[in-house]
Amino acid sequence: MTVAESAFLxxxxxxxxxxxxVLFMACVVLVVDLFVSDRHRWITYGLCLLTLLMAAMATAxxxxxxxVLTFSGTFVSDPLARVLKLFTYSVTxxxxxxxxxxxxxxxxxxxxxxxxxxxxxxxxxxxISAHSMLTVYLGLELLSLSLYAxxxxxxxxxxxxxxxxxxxxxxAIASGxxxxxxxxxxxxxxxxxxxxxxxxxxxxxxxxxHLLFALSFILVGIGFKFGAVPFHMWVPDVYQGAPTSVTLxxxxxAKIGSLALLMRVLVEGLGGVQQSWGxxxxxxxxxxxxxxxxxxxxxxxxxxxxxxxTISHVGFxxxxxxxxxxxxxxxxxxxxxxxxxxxAAAFGMILLLSRRGFEADELDDFRGLNARSRWFAGVMxxxxxxxxxxxxxxxxxxxxxxxxxxxxxxxxxxxxxxxIFSVIGAFYYLRIxxxxxxxxxxxxxxxxxxxxxxxxxxxxxxLIVFLGVFPEGLISIFNQIVTTAP
Amino acid sequence: xxxxxxSTLIWLPxxxxxxxxxxxxxxxxxxxxxxxxxxxxxxVASVPLFSGFDRTTAAMQFVERASWxxxxxxxxxxxxxxxxxxxxxxxxxxxxxxxxxxxEVIRQRPSQxxxxxxxxxxxxxxxxxxxxxxxxxxxxxxxxxxxxxxxGIWGGERRVYAxxxxxxxxxxxxxxxxxxxIYLYMRSGxxxxxxxxxxxxxxxxxxxxxIAFLTAFAVKVPMWxxxxxxxxxxxxxxxxxxxxxxxxxxxxxxxxFLRFSLPITPxxxxxxxxxxxxxxxxxxxxxxFVALVQNDMKKLIxxxxxxxxxxxxxxxxxxxxxxxxxxxxxxxxxxIEGGMVQMVSHGLISGALFLxxxxxxxxxxxxxxxxxxxxxxxxxxxxxxxxxxxxxxxxLPGTSGFVGEFLVILASFRAQPWYAFLAATTxxxxxxxxxxxxxxxxxxxxANNNVAALEDLSRREALVLGVxxxxxxxxxxxxxxxxxxxxxxxxxxxxxxxxxxx
Numbered sequence: 001m002t003v004a005e006s007a008f009l010x011x012x013x014x015x016x017x018x019x020x021x022v023l024f025m026a027c028v029v030l031v032v033d034l035f036v037s038d039r040h041r042w043i044t045y046g047l048c049l050l051t052l053l054m055a056a057m058a059t060a061x062x063x064x065x066x067x068v069l070t071f072s073g074t075f076v077s078d079p080l081a082r083v084l085k086l087f088t089y090s091v092t093x094x095x096x097x098x099x100x101x102x103x104x105x106x107x108x109x110x111x112x113x114x115x116x117x118x119x120x121x122x123x124x125x126x127x128i129s130a131h132s133m134l135t136v137y138l139g140l141e142l143l144s145l146s147l148y149a150x151x152x153x154x155x156x157x158x159x160x161x162x163x164x165x166x167x168x169x170x171x172a173i174a175s176g177x178x179x180x181x182x183x184x185x186x187x188x189x190x191x192x193x194x195x196x197x198x199x200x201x202x203x204x205x206x207x208x209x210h211l212l213f214a215l216s217f218i219l220v221g222i223g224f225k226f227g228a229v230p231f232h233m234w235v236p237d238v239y240q241g242a243p244t245s246v247t248l249x250x251x252x253x254a255k256i257g258s259l260a261l262l263m264r265v266l267v268e269g270l271g272g273v274q275q276s277w278g279x280x281x282x283x284x285x286x287x288x289x290x291x292x293x294x295x296x297x298x299x300x301x302x303x304x305x306x307x308x309x310t311i312s313h314v315g316f317x318x319x320x321x322x323x324x325x326x327x328x329x330x331x332x333x334x335x336x337x338x339x340x341x342x343x344a345a346a347f348g349m350i351l352l353l354s355r356r357g358f359e360a361d362e363l364d365d366f367r368g369l370n371a372r373s374r375w376f377a378g379v380m381x382x383x384x385x386x387x388x389x390x391x392x393x394x395x396x397x398x399x400x401x402x403x404x405x406x407x408x409x410x411x412x413x414x415x416x417x418x419x420i421f422s423v424i425g426a427f428y429y430l431r432i433x434x435x436x437x438x439x440x441x442x443x444x445x446x447x448x449x450x451x452x453x454x455x456x457x458x459x460x461x462x463l464i465v466f467l468g469v470f471p472e473g474l475i476s477i478f479n480q481i482v483t484t485a486p
Numbered sequence: 487x488x489x490x491x492x493s494t495l496i497w498l499p500x501x502x503x504x505x506x507x508x509x510x511x512x513x514x515x516x517x518x519x520x521x522x523x524x525x526x527x528x529x530v531a532s533v534p535l536f537s538g539f540d541r542t543t544a545a546m547q548f549v550e551r552a553s554w555x556x557x558x559x560x561x562x563x564x565x566x567x568x569x570x571x572x573x574x575x576x577x578x579x580x581x582x583x584x585x586x587x588x589x590e591v592i593r594q595r596p597s598q599x600x601x602x603x604x605x606x607x608x609x610x611x612x613x614x615x616x617x618x619x620x621x622x623x624x625x626x627x628x629x630x631x632x633x634x635x636x637x638g639i640w641g642g643e644r645r646v647y648a649x650x651x652x653x654x655x656x657x658x659x660x661x662x663x664x665x666x667x668i669y670l671y672m673r674s675g676x677x678x679x680x681x682x683x684x685x686x687x688x689x690x691x692x693x694x695x696x697i698a699f700l701t702a703f704a705v706k707v708p709m710w711x712x713x714x715x716x717x718x719x720x721x722x723x724x725x726x727x728x729x730x731x732x733x734x735x736x737x738x739x740x741x742x743f744l745r746f747s748l749p750i751t752p753x754x755x756x757x758x759x760x761x762x763x764x765x766x767x768x769x770x771x772x773x774x775f776v777a778l779v780q781n782d783m784k785k786l787i788x789x790x791x792x793x794x795x796x797x798x799x800x801x802x803x804x805x806x807x808x809x810x811x812x813x814x815x816x817x818x819x820x821x822i823e824g825g826m827v828q829m830v831s832h833g834l835i836s837g838a839l840f841l842x843x844x845x846x847x848x849x850x851x852x853x854x855x856x857x858x859x860x861x862x863x864x865x866x867x868x869x870x871x872x873x874x875x876x877x878x879x880x881x882l883p884g885t886s887g888f889v890g891e892f893l894v895i896l897a898s899f900r901a902q903p904w905y906a907f908l909a910a911t912t913x914x915x916x917x918x919x920x921x922x923x924x925x926x927x928x929x930x931x932x933a934n935n936n937v938a939a940l941e942d943l944s945r946r947e948a949l950v951l952g953v954x955x956x957x958x959x960x961x962x963x964x965x966x967x968x969x970x971x972x973x974x975x976x977x978x979x980x981x982x983x984x985x986x987x988x
Contacts (some may be wrong), residue, residue, distance in 0.1 A: 374510075374598075385631060390657075391624040397555075400620075403665065404558065408672045412665065419661035426657055430634070430650060438638040438646050475557045 004057030013071040015077035018058040018085060019125050025051035026118040032068045033111030039190055039221050041109050046101060047336040048114040049093055052121070053319035056089045069131060070370030073193050076131035079481045080263065080333075084128045085257055091253045091340055092121045095454060098348045102448050105356040108154060108243065116153070117249060120146035124257040130264050133192040140178070140225070143257045144171050147250060151242040163234075163241025170224065170234045176277040178221025184214035185427060192289050212276060218265060225258045225393040228318060229287035236299075244354060244361060247303055248347035252340045259336045262321060267329055274324040281322035282414070288315030289418060293425035303361045305428060306346055309387060313339045319418060320402045323409035330482040334475060338398035338467070345383045345460040352376065352457060366432055368441025376447060376454075377436045379461040386464050388429040389422050393468035397475070487583055491534060491548050492564040492615045495574065496608045499528050499581070503604030518589060521600035525582045528607065532578040535571055539984045541970050544978030546617060546680070551569055552938045554621070560677055568975030569744050569826065572968055573737055576833050577614070579957075581607040581951050584726040590946075591725070592640065599640060602632040603726060610734055614741065619667045619677040622745075623660070626738070628755035630656055633727065633735070640724035648715075648722035655669055655715040659705035662749040663746075670750070682955055683749045686987045689757070696754035699747045700762070706739030707795045709762075709958070710769045720788035721853070725844030728784065730838055732791050733833035740798045740829050744822070748802065748983040753830040755983060759806040762799055767908045769796030774915030778922070783843045783853045786923055787836060790879060793912060794832045800909060801825030801894040805980060807901035815984060817900040819976045823891025831878075831886030838875045838954040841870070846927075846945055849940055855926050859933025866938040869928045871943075871951045876924040878958050880917040886961035 013020065029051070031220040033044045059082055096114060103109040123143030130136040148171065152164030186192055188210045189200035204211055223231040239247050266277055292312030299305035317339070320332025353360030353369075360366070370377040386393035399422065406415040447454075467474055502524030509517055532719065540547055545566030554562040566574060584603055590814050592599045609632070612625035630653055637649035671677050674685040687695070705712045716736075720728050745956070748755050753763075770793050777789035802825045805818035845868060846861070847853055862869035878885035881892075891912065898905040 370595075370598075390631065391627045396624070396627070400558070400664075400668070404668050404672065407665065407668045412669060415665050415668070416662065419665055421657070423654060423658045423661055427650070427654060430653060433634070434638060434646055436649065437635060438649075472555050472557065475555065479557050 015068050015070045018055040021042055021058050022055050022122045028081045044111045044114055052089045052093045059085050074132035074135045075100045077131050081129045083126055088124050088256050092370055095249050095253055095343055098351050101453055102245050102351045110188050116146045116150045127257050128260040131194050150246045154243045157240045163238045163356055167234050168236045174221050174224030177217045181214045181217025197269045201270055215277050222262050223284055226314050227311055228284040228314050236304045236307040240301050240304040244350050252344040252345055255340050278322045278324050279316045285315045285318040289421040293421045300363055301361055302363050316402050317369055320405055323405050325409055328405035330478045331405040333478045334401050335398040342383055342387050348457045349374050349380050355448045367435045367439050369436040371441050373447050381433055382461045382464055383431050384429040388426040394464045397471040488850055490550050494531050495611045499604040500608035503601040505542055505599050507601040514596050517597045522587050525585045529578040529582050532575055544974040560620040561618045563619045564615045566615055568972035569749040572830055573614045575612050577610045577734050578831055580837055584729050586950050602636050602850055606632040617679050619679050629866055636727040637723045641722040645722040648718040651715045652719040655705055659702040663702035666695045689753055692751040692754035696751040703739040704744040709765045713792045717742045717785050718789040721784045728840040729837040733837035736795055737829045743802050752983045753986055753988055756806045759803045762803040766796040766800035769793055770912050771908055774912055777919040781855055783855055787839045791836050797894050798825040798828050802896045804901045817897050818980045820893050821897030822976045824890050826888025831890050834954055834958050835878045835887055842872045858927040860930045860937055862928045863932050865942045868943045871955055873924055874955055876920045879920045881913055884962050886958045887963045
């Protein structure tokens with residue numbers, strides 16, 4: 001089929017139904033929000049949740065289970081996309097719900113947060129379904145631009161503005177690098193289509209200098225979006241500076257976007273030269289685990305600490321990818337999803353503890369939580385132990401999957417490095433538990449937060465326990481995806 | 487057996503603990519009785535384990551097996567043999583005593599305290615009953631969570647330091663074991679411990695795996711030089727925590743050697759037995775001297791625990807030396823049996839001694855030996871029991887402490903008289919530090935007004951210590967039931983650990 005012919009075909013819209021729904025609804029929300037008074041802002045909020053629900057239905061009801069390409073091969077719907085999208089909707093919905101009270105108490109409960117959130121979600125969805133470097137870039141920028149604006153969204157807060165500037169400038173550089181790498185890749189392979197690139201790369205030598213050049217630039221972009229060392233500088237500042245509800249979004253839902261970026265570009269497009277990028281990822285992986293865990297110990301701000309903790313978890317995710325086996329990819333996917341579930345709960349706790357005019361983002365704000373609320377101290381205990389990788393919680397199985405993949409690929413030394421760093425990491429998670437349980441509270445106010453927040457947060461923690469005791473379900477989902485992938 | 491007995495022993499206390507947690511602190515009376523009820527029920531449930539145990543076989547009994555995580559072939563695979571069964575009984579038994587011992591003493595958040603111990607009990611039973619390596623590891627690590635909380639909330643002044651040190655030390659040891667287990671799984675395709683026993687491995691792999699296991703178990707036992715967490719943890723832990731730590735958690739290290747190191751990496755164990763024996767002897771002799779100079783009662787008992795656990799590891803690893811020296815295996819089983827008896831007996835004796843210190847601490851709020859003197863004058867009943875336990879700790883014949891030490895020393899004679907010579911110094915050192923402490927605390931004239939105002943044991947305390955005294959004595963004069971139970975298992979183990987896998 002030549003270009004001229006295909007241009008006259010109407011593309012199959014069905015695979016992109018969810019994206020179309022989200023885009024359409026985002027526009028509707030944009031208009032509706034103009035006419036709603038502040039008192040009725042919940043309408044916007046409700047519409048956004050409805051949008052996510054509709055998108056979920058659109059994704060779930062799309063019948064073909066196998067891989068379908070559309071829009072001249074730039075857009076793909078496959079099992080991976082379906083699962084990741086459904087997961088994105090749920091995480092975004094949870095993020096919206098967690099943020100509601102926090103925003104309202106800060107007079108930030110405006111349509112923009114939710115709208116930008118929807119557009120960012122759309123960006124993630126496009127990234128997930130990307131099958132061409134152009135679509136990848138489109139999704140990436142849609143996501144990033146929405147995130148820049150969300151960070152700056154608390155207009156009067158100089159810290160937020162500063163971190164937004166940092167994020168924007170560094171992010172723009174990273175996007176530039178990625179685009180530059182893409183253009184060289186186009187020069188090397190003659191195509192932007194991921195399948196074409198895959199075929200072209202297969203004929204190339206892994207040490208082809210042009211290819212390596214392109215790879216390095218693309219990896220800079222990916223490393224930045226993931227927040228892997230040495231492209232991690234923005235992470236702690238943005239995590240700390242952004243309003244907590246935005247940090248929550250960046251720390252949870254947006255990570256799925258980074259995952260999709262890596263999956264589509266490196267694994268699907270450039271899987272043939274895994275040897276070449278595997279070694280580069282190895283450096284990022286070890287540095288991330290090391291610096292993330294060690295520097296986190298020195299933090300007194302919880303958001304910043306979780307920022308460094310993210311960096312260390314990214315190290316583990318990269319460990320799964322760099323081994324290059326199917327098992328490794330499966331483990332990395334599983335790890336990311338597990339991490340997102342835990343991160344959502346951790347930031348949810350900060351939001352729960354925050355009140356009007358008071359940010360509970362210092363470690364000391366968790367002091368004596370057990371005396372104030374045994375239930376939510378328990379929730380945080382579960383989250384922290386899970387992040388530290390202590391069984392029987394979800395985080396342990398994720399670590400096990402990644403370590404297993406590394407050992408299986410003969411990288412036992414890497415697994416040992418990983419576990420030793422995770423022991424170092426355990427220290428700062430334990431410190432939170434120490435503050436909550438072993439010390440007396442500095443204030444005895446009961447917890448704020450609406451009952452919906454409390455309920456969903458409890459469910460979130462329950463999910464971490466449940467998936468820790470019965471991990472089979474989630475593991476097998478990713479196993480299926482990876483074994484059915486080409 | 488159809489009834490899932492082992493599952494009951496694991497999940498009943500855990501469920502009970504969660505229930506206690508939900509009841510909360512509004513009705514402390516109800517909380518306590520519920521906790522006692524659950525622990526008693528668990529103990530009663532564990533009795534059939536002993537009565538229904540087939541003493542003629544080394545095979546696993548009360549087996550339960552179901553798939554858990556198919557993707558990684560992890561199974562819910564439980565079973566006990568002659569090594570693990572006594573330890574489960576010890577766990578259920580000691581937990582009841584700990585609950586009773588904490589009855590009125592714990593005023594701060596009692597529901598969380600009792601719940602932590604109940605959950606702990608279930609998890610510890612899980613460690614001993616698991617026959618799947620990953621299941622074992624899950625329980626092994628999960629155990630740290632309640633203990634971390636117990637030391638941290640109800641501990642002494644430096645509790646935070648002690649509990650963090652305890653957690654990180656043990657965590658570091660066990661993650662290396664995790665990598666070793668994953669490696670074994672990737673090679674053999676199974677996490678089943680029994681399958682791993684038969685899986686052939688090269689010497690280099692075995693040595694690395696052995697070292698990984700050794701890190702995990704040596705920290706737990708603890709062996710010199712990775713023992714430094716123990717005195718801190720013991721001193722700062724509340725009485726119940728010290729008891730569980732000394733009586734059960736230390737045993738997991740020893741159990742790990744029997745279940746993992748020796749049968750899975752027999753050739754590496756043979757190659758490196760000098761290392762374990764050397765460390766054990768250092769623990770026995772050097773730590774014995776260290777115990778002598780302690781001013782803090784709990785610290786003294788903690789160091790004495792390290793020395794006694796040195797006996798356990800010494801007994802376990804004697805087989806190879808015996809084989810090299812005499813060319814036969816007779817006596818090898820004796821060393822292991824001695825180590826096992828020592829584990830059970832040390833569980834009872836050190837638990838009892840910690841309870842004794844707890845009794846004093848509850849009255850005087852001091853653990854310093856120098857604050858006491860002449861306690862026998864005001865607390866005659868207590869003094870009698872404490873002296874008895876001290877004697878048992880020093881290895882007096884007729885108490886359980888003697889049986890284990892005697893068997894191990896006998897076995898070490900066969901291996902190398904020098905081992906026996908060094909090991910036997912414990913009879914002198916042990917007597918010295920324990921009896922000297924007793925002399926300074928219990929005997930002599932009443933030292934000060936605080937001691938003069940002491941009240942003797944309450945009925946609750948007397949009951950707990952009395953029950954322990956009876957069991958120590960019983961095991962001392964009639965260890966046959968215990969030895970019978972583990973006989974076939976130990977013989978089988980000796981066969982496994984001497985069969986080369988190369």
